[in-house]
Amino acid sequence: MQVLCNLCVSPGVLQLECRDRYFMIAVDLAATGDVPRFEAVDGTGTYAITEDYAAKCGYSISILSLLGLVELRASYFSCHTEKVLKKRVDAYYALNKTCSSPLPWSPREVTCEVNYMEVSVRSELPCQSGSSDDSSTLGPLYSPSTEVWQVTFQNPYQQLPPMNLSQARQEGYIFDHVHDRIVFRTPYGQPESYHTEVTGVPVEVVHATVFSRQSWVVVMVDLIAACSMDEGSYDSGYMIWGTPEALYPSLGTTQISFGLNGNLVEQAAVVQKGFIMERYNSTVQIGIPYDAEGGYRKSFVSDGLSEFYIFNLYLKQTSVDERHEETVLWFHRTLVTPLLSSPLFTEDQTDVDNGTFSIHLGKVPRDVELTSVQLNGQEFAVPFSDSIAYTLTEVRHSNKSHSYTLKVPLHDPIVIQEVSLFKNTNAAMLHKLDINYTLIVKPGDEPYYHTFSVTARMAVSPPSFDVVCTESGIDFKLAYRSFDYLWDFTIGSDRLTPVLAANHGYTMSNDSQSLLLSVPLFTHGYKYKDIGLKGFLGTFTILVRDRETADILTSTTKTCLFNATEFIMCSTNGWMTVVVDLSAVLPSGEMPTRFHLLNNFCVPKAVDGTRVLFSFPLHSCGSTVKVNIYRFNFGLNPPTPHRKTVQCTYPLISLHRLFSIHKFESDKEGVGSIIPFVETTKGMFACLRTWV
Structure with a gap:
């Protein structure tokens, strides 16, 4: 059978194809600017393919907004098929298309479209050729000859009276005789159809019997359309759809083939594409993976980013009855998954x-x-x-x-x-x-x-200073990092500030780039050891503390070797250590070993030429406490008018004990000085004065 379609189309047409049992046209939505309207045109007039008219006359229109397409499917038995089909747009162009069915027609074929059911059976009705008003045949819906025919609908739930075909047409039913086949088409949900369940699957059935008395012969044709109404369900990544295996009488197992978008998949490719087909309790179940090629996906914002999938299932089911007559069912089903979470x-x-x-x-x-x-x-x-x-x-x-x-x-x-x-x-x-x-x-x-x-997270360490020893002290330098503001720098327990530096005699320079600190020898914070005539070790420490807890995190400590001709140290525990050069006060040839403090037993700890080292407690060697300053004077014995004066100065506020029970304690080191002078009074004396 050949079907001629004369189409008027616009440049927006993307596909124009002949399929197994229908003609398909796909139109680009972007080219039309809106959903295009379709009209069927023939010699009797123009017929808008509305939703109702499409279901009655064998058309289905699917708007595939996800693909930017609108698709029209027309049954080979649709109204006006052999005449003109026009897509109404502002401009259109003529295009002729002749379709030949690629498959032979079975004795009975049923199409379960998305909006209608259609059944066609092979016809061997007698025809009176040459008659312009052939009342013996099923003519088109709009032919007056159809008045001879009547139809009765079989319904197990009620008795329905017969009606003529004109009345049936008004009710939305189509009966036609195309070439050698009788065609019956009905939209879903008609009053004369009924719903039932077959092996647990919902099914809609319409059973029509058309009949006509021709002379002494009554011609009756039984037309049954039964379609699975399963809407599908989603389970574990698959869209599941089912249909009874035996909607029509069958001698054995029905043959099933299926695919998407009007394309049947070869059996060998079913597993490869991830499809599933199972038979269970006389039901055929089809499983379509959610990401199957040919499916359509759409994102949606609902309690987060969600998605749903649309599948245009196409299925062919073939069965053979006891008379070895073949029935073929063609299913078009649009299956939509529920909203699925689509987390990024x-x-x-x-x-x-x-x-x-x-x-x-x-x-x-x-x-x-x-x-x-x-x-x-x-x-x-x-x-x-x-x-x-x-x-x-x-x-x-x-x-x-x-x-x-x-x-x-x-x-x-x-x-x-x-x-x-x-x-x-x-x-x-x-x-x-x-x-x-x-x-x-x-x-x-x-x-x-x-x-x-x-x-x-980047591991960082508290800052560490670059340190240089100089002749007069120790210099500290820190190049600031962006996060060094998070720590405090202290000398002992005192936070290093410009005021503290000035009070202790440090030289400090601090800006956003760096911190420079010069600490002169014998200022607050030094620790000394290995003191001798050849020099001593001076150690200074800067502590780095947690600004919140004041915990010590790290420190920068520097020990330098210093060598001075003369120096004096006043410790916090009340000891004076002094190195002096006696060359200016010793008579020529005199040895410094005879040099001592007021107490004859307070002699040098070490002697090197004219240089001597004394180390003694402040409360010994004849010292006395006087106002403001601890001062020790020492000279030669026997008495001589030449002497050197050494003194240690301590802030009174820092003293805890002042020689009580022969013990001295101070928070801070004293500041010492060596004062050379000439005394005219004979003898020697030692004094210690307290600075208030």
């Missing part, structure tokens, strides 16, 4: 060694587009401009998704930086970046917000 995949790929945040946003559906990115509250439109230091790379994948990779330098000003301190000397610099992606579901402008926070 976010992975932190930050490379701390390279100093870069790297965040991968994956599993972004193809119909979802990233429009802007907010970084710690500051928004940037996508694509990024060349003026910023951030990059955003998009990669499209073969699974109809795409991904974005965002890179932000760790030390960029937009990144929040915090330091986490521990009880030991370790610490970590935390770089924080809060990201808010704004995505739009296309088509449309429905936004979806996806947030993600990343933290990069």
